[in-house]
Amino acid sequence: MTKMLGSVTGVDEAEIALSGRVDIIDLKDPKAGALGAVPTEIIGQATSFIAGRAPVSAVCGDLPMEPETIRAKAEEIAATGVDYVKIGFFPSANAVACAEVLAPLAARTKLIAVLFADLAPDFELLPIFAKHRFHGAMVDTANKANGRLLDHLPPERIPGFVDRAKSLGLMVGLSGSLEAPDIPRLLPFAPDFLGFRGALCGDAGRAGSISAEAVSQIRELVPQESRAGGPSSVDYRLLAARGYSPGTDPTLGTDKIFVRDFVLPVQIGAYSFEHGHTQKVRFDVTADVLQVTDHPEDMRHVFSYDIIMDGIRTIVARGHIQLSEALAEQVATYILENPRVVRVTVRVEKLELGPGGVGVEIERKRQAAGRGVASGPTGRKDQSAVSQPRQQRPEVIRPTIVKLGGSTARAAEMENWIAALAGSKLPIVIVPGGGQFADQVRESQIYMDFSDAAAHAMAILAMEQFGQVILDRHERLVPARSLDEMVRALDEGKVPVWLPSSLALPAPDIPASWDMTSDSLAAWLAGKLGAKALLLIKQTGAFFGSDTIDGLTARGIVDAGFAAMLPNGVDFHLAGPKDAAEAGALLASGNLPGIAIAAPTRPARKAG
Ligand SMILES: O=C[C@H](O)COP(=O)(O)O
Numbered sequence: 001m002t003k004m005l006g007s008v009t010g011v012d013e014a015e016i017a018l019s020g021r022v023d024i025i026d027l028k029d030p031k032a033g034a035l036g037a038v039p040t041e042i043i044g045q046a047t048s049f050i051a052g053r054a055p056v057s058a059v060c061g062d063l064p065m066e067p068e069t070i071r072a073k074a075e076e077i078a079a080t081g082v083d084y085v086k087i088g089f090f091p092s093a094n095a096v097a098c099a100e101v102l103a104p105l106a107a108r109t110k111l112i113a114v115l116f117a118d119l120a121p122d123f124e125l126l127p128i129f130a131k132h133r134f135h136g137a138m139v140d141t142a143n144k145a146n147g148r149l150l151d152h153l154p155p156e157r158i159p160g161f162v163d164r165a166k167s168l169g170l171m172v173g174l175s176g177s178l179e180a181p182d183i184p185r186l187l188p189f190a191p192d193f194l195g196f197r198g199a200l201c202g203d204a205g206r207a208g209s210i211s212a213e214a215v216s217q218i219r220e221l222v223p224q225e226s227r228a229g230g231p232s233s234v235d236y237r238l239l240a241a242r243g244y245s246p247g248t249d250p251t252l253g254t255d256k257i258f259v260r261d262f263v264l265p266v267q268i269g270a271y272s273f274e275h276g277h278t279q280k281v282r283f284d285v286t287a288d289v290l291q292v293t294d295h296p297e298d299m300r301h302v303f304s305y306d307i308i309m310d311g312i313r314t315i316v317a318r319g320h321i322q323l324s325e326a327l328a329e330q331v332a333t334y335i336l337e338n339p340r341v342v343r344v345t346v347r348v349e350k351l352e353l354g355p356g357g358v359g360v361e362i363e364r365k366r367q368a369a370g371r372g373v374a375s376g377p378t379g380r381k382d383q384s385a386v387s388q389p390r391q392q393r394p395e396v397i398r399p400t401i402v403k404l405g406g407s408t409a410r411a412a413e414m415e416n417w418i419a420a421l422a423g424s425k426l427p428i429v430i431v432p433g434g435g436q437f438a439d440q441v442r443e444s445q446i447y448m449d450f451s452d453a454a455a456h457a458m459a460i461l462a463m464e465q466f467g468q469v470i471l472d473r474h475e476r477l478v479p480a481r482s483l484d485e486m487v488r489a490l491d492e493g494k495v496p497v498w499l500p501s502s503l504a505l506p507a508p509d510i511p512a513s514w515d516m517t518s519d520s521l522a523a524w525l526a527g528k529l530g531a532k533a534l535l536l537i538k539q540t541g542a543f544f545g546s547d548t549i550d551g552l553t554a555r556g557i558v559d560a561g562f563a564a565m566l567p568n569g570v571d572f573h574l575a576g577p578k579d580a581a582e583a584g585a586l587l588a589s590g591n592l593p594g595i596a597i598a599a600p601t602r603p604a605r606k607a608g
Contacts, residue, residue: 001223001224002186002187002190002191002192002193002194002222002223003023003024003192003193003194003222004022004023004024004193004194004196004218004219004222004224005022005023005024005025005026005057005173005175005193005194005195005196006020006022006024006025006026006195006196006197006200006210006215006218007026007027007028007030007195007196007197007200008025008026008027008028008046008210009027009028009029009030009038009042010027010038010042010045010046011042011045011046011049012209013209013210014046014049014050015049016210016211016212016215017054017200017210017215018050018053018054019212019215020212020215020216020219021219021224022054022215022219023054023055023193023224024054024055024056024057024084024193025046025050025054025055025056025057026056026057026058026059026086026195027042027043027046027056027057027058027059027082028058028059028197030144030197030206030207031207032061032062033061033062034062034088034116034140034141034142034143034144035059035060035061035062035086035088035114035140036059036061036062037058037059037060037061037073037077038058038059040076040077040079040080043056043058043077043080043082044080044081047080047081047082055083055084056082056083056084057082057083057084057085057086057112058077058080058082058084058085058086059077059086059087059088059114060073060074060077060085060086060087060088061073061088062088062090062142063088065089065090065092065094065095065098066094066098067094067097067098067100067101068101070087070098070101070102071098071101071102071105074087074102074105074109074111075105078105078108078109083110084110084111084112084135084136085105085109085110085111085112086112086114086138087102087111087112087113087114088114088116089113089114089115089116089125090116090119090142091119091120091122095122095125095128096125096128099113099125099128099129099132099134100128100132102132102134103132103133106132106133106134106135107133110135110136111134111135111136112134112135112136112137112138112171112173113125113129113134113136113137113138114137114138114139114140115137115138115139115140116139116140116141116142117139117140117141117149117152117153117176118141118142118143118146118147118151118152118176119142121139121153121161123160123161123164125137126161126164126165126168126170127168129168129170130168130169130170134170135170135171136165136170136171136172136173136192137165137170137171137172137173138172138173138174138175138193138195139153139161139173139174139175139176140175140176140195141175141176141177144177144198144206147177148176148177148178148179148182149174149175149176149177149178149182149186150182150185150186152176153176154313155185155189155310155313155314156310156313156314156316156317157317158174158186158189158314158508159189159314159508159509159511162174162189162190162191162508162509163508163509163510163511164511166509166564166565167511167513167515167516167560167561167564168564169563169564171192171193172191172192173191173192173193173194173195174186174189174191174193174194174195175194175195175196175197176195177198177199177206178194178195178196178198178199179198179199180199180217180218180221180298180299181299181304181306183218183221183222183299184221184299184303184304184306184307184338185304185306185307185310187222187223188307188310188311188334188337188338188508189508189509190508190509194222196218197210199214199218200214200215200218201214202214217298217299217300220300221299221300252290252291252292252293252294253291254288254289254290254291254342254343255288255289255291255303256286256287256288256289257286257287257289257303257304257305257308258284258285258286258287258305259283259284259285259305259308259309259312260284261282261284262282262283262284262285262309262312263280263281263282263283263351264280264281264283264312264313264316265278265279265280265281266278266279266280266281266316266321266327267316267319267320267321268281268320268321268322268323268324268327268350269322269350270322270323275320279350279351279352279353280350280351280352281324281327281348281349281350281351281359282347282348282349282351282357282359283312283331283346283347283348283349284345284346284347284349284361285308285312285331285335285344285345285346285347286344286345287303287308287335287341287343287344288341288342288343288344288365289303289338289340289341289342290340290341290342292340303338303340303341307335307338308335311331311334311335311506312331314334314506314508315327315330315331315334315506318453318505318506318512319451319453319454319512320454324348324350324359324360325360325362327348328346328347328348328360328361328362329362329364329502330502330505330506331346331348331506332344332346332362332364333364333482333502333503333506334506336364336365336366336482336484341366342365342366343363343364343365343366344363344364344365345361345362345363346361346362346363346364347359347360347361348360348361366484397427397487397490397491398427398529398530398531398532399426399427399428399429399486399490399529399531399532400426400427400428400429400531400532400533400534400535400592401428401429401431401522401523401525401526401529401531401533401534401535402421402428402429402430402431402522402534402535402537403430403431403432403433403518403519403521403522403534403535403536403537404417404418404421404430404431404432404433404466404470404537405433405435405518405536405537405538405539406432406433406434406435406436406437406438406462406463406466406518407433407435407538407539407540408433408435408537408539408577409435409436409466409469410435410436410539411539411577413539413577413580415473416580416581416583416584417537417580417583418470418473418474418477419473419474419584420580420583420584420586420587420588420593421477421495421583421587422473422474422476422477422495423476423584423587423588424495424587424588425587425588425589425590426587426590426591426592427490428495428587429480429486429490429495429496429497429498429525429529429531430467430470430477430495430496430497430498431463431498431500431518431521431522431525432463432464432466432467432469432470432497432498432518433463433466433517433518434459434460434462434463434466434517434518435462435466437462437463437465437466438459438462438463438517440462441455441458441459441462442455442514444458452512452513452514453512455514456512456513456514456516457501457505457512459514459517460500460501460504460505460521461501463499463500463518463521464499464500464501467479467497467498467499470497471497474495476494476495477494477495477496477497478494478495478496478497479496479497479499480496480497480498480499481498481499481500481501481502481503482502482503483503483528483529486498486529498525500521503525503528504521504524507524509524510524511561513561515559515560515561516559516561516565517559517561519536519558519559519561519562520559520561520562520565522534522536523562523565523566523567523570524565526566526567526570527565527567527570531567531570532570532571533570533571533572533573533592534566534570534571534572534573535573535574535575535592535593535594536558536572536573536574536575537575537576537579537594538557538574538575538576539576539577540557540576540577541576541577541578542555542557542576543555543557543574543576543595543597544595545595545596545597547574547597548597548598549562549563549566549572549597549598549599550563552574552597557574568599571592571596572596572597572599573592573593573594573595573596573597574594574595574597575592575593575594575595576594579593579594580593
């Protein structure tokens with residue numbers, strides 16, 4: 001769940017931020033530069049006033065990139081007792097040395113490195129920050145008079161920062177003159193926090209004072225964790241799948257938000273002559289969006305068409321796409337991820353192949369139980385289909401995600417495991433491993449020399465191949481390509497088997513890397529479904545109850561991306577060949593086979 005960081009100048013503004021339920025309160029002097037430092041005595045006063053009601057961060061100032069200068073200031077700020085120390089990394093040949101000199105401090109204080117989108121940020125520093133045990137990294141802007149974050153770091157480049165940082169176990173933030181319309185565009189990239197100052201000051205500008213009203217507006221746009229402080233166990237996407245959506249009014253209808261004649265250069269096509277270069281492709285997209293009010297006044301009330309264009313740019317930036325149909329499907333899936341979208345039409349048209357255009361148009365919609373879709377052009381609902389009153393909102397099932405390793409395919413245990421899973425009393429979603437189908441991809445990559453991005457896509461299709469084997473074994477097992485299909489299958493008492501390509505390939509928070517195998521994808525899905533537990537079924541028994549996730553990663557029992565992908569609050573279990581015999585009885589009685597593994601020591605991913 002993305003948090004809201006608000007920069008304040010001292011106790012008075014800290015009080016406004018606290019009242020406005022800001023998640024992280026950041027001490028900064030906007031009159032002293034991009035990372036203007038606040039005097040340590042004021043930091044101390046504010047920290048004492050906040051008194052643990054919210055985490056506190058403080059910036060070190062726009063310092064010269066001299067290791068000893070940086071280290072001394074960071075120590076001074078850390079001594080005030082703040083939770084996070086933010087250190088600016090301006091372009092310099094000394095950047096690595098500055099990170100290195102901070103390593104001892106990083107061992108006892110949470111350091112956050114700040115890169116600057118308008119100063120050619122070097123994301124190759126991220127592994128250096130991780131190596132020296134920084135807690136996190138963020139991107140801000142240095143020159144506040146020179147545009148917003150997205151003016152310097154376009155949406156299609158954001159996964160290259162956010163996903164890379166997360167895969168290194170870093171907490172990751174985005175900021176830089178962010179405004180309200182930026183928020184719905186940045187949330188799909190799932191940063192751990194978004195940082196604000198200027199937007200909290202309303203018309204006064206960032207050097208003015210923050211206002212309670214401006215703080216409230218931004219707060220409403222950044223969904224907050226549940227009151228209990230933990231990630232909300234209710235995933236609103238699942239509620240949307242049942243026809244409910246946060247903040248929508250069931251008596252209203254839908255609006256059509258559209259993008260027309262959006263032309264981009266795209267690497268697309270199955271023919272060899274279409275490879276190695278781009279061709280112009282026109283996108284026409286119309287999304288039916290649940291209304292939240294009859295009187296839209298600000299960004300809280302609308303669905304930004306920027307989200308559609310950002311999604312298309314992000315998907316196109318991932319590399320060559322074989323088919324127009326696959327591209328249209330990925331765009332539709334990305335847009336339907338937003339719980340307020342109930343239907344989307346996507347038209348993909350190649351403009352350089354025919355006399356005019358050639359391509360495909362698809363319509364995909366959310367299967368909403370209990371809620372009719374707008375009945376007519378006015379968008380007014382058919383009253384007979386009005387959803388249940390909010391107080392009857394159904395409890396959301398928190399399934400267990402079960403990854404069945406493809407390595408079991410060569411063993412007798414596979415039949416046992418599939419029969420056991422098909423008989424489960426627990427609501428489960430099966431994630432197929434890639435197994436020998438994925439091994440074939442790895443082998444082919446050696447002699448066919450294709451990119452990791454291509455290999456990643458093929459490995460995900462390999463998971464679908466093993467998924468078809470699993471589906472073939474039992475009628476209770478049903479295919480599921482979207483969250484909605486999974487929810488519907490669970491509602492019907494069936495066992496969905498995830499065929500991941502439609503969801504996983506366009507997902508901006510799944511890097512196209514061999515570090516992300518079916519282990520990490522199962523963890524990712526656990527976050528998306530608000531899962532209660534995650535069980536990995538392996539064809540090895542080389543693990544023990546005393547194992548940690550770091551230890552399992554080091555021994556290759558789980559993949560390199562798993563620890564960072566596993567959401568907080570999900571019970572993690574491991575099972576091996578010796579557990580297969582008892583698995584049927586355990587699952588039929590609502591229990592999990594295998595052993596429980598302690599939660600990760602690093603900041604795991606938040607559910608949602
Ligand atoms: O990270 C928080 C920064 O203070 C953002 O400030 P800004 O919104 O004025 O760029």
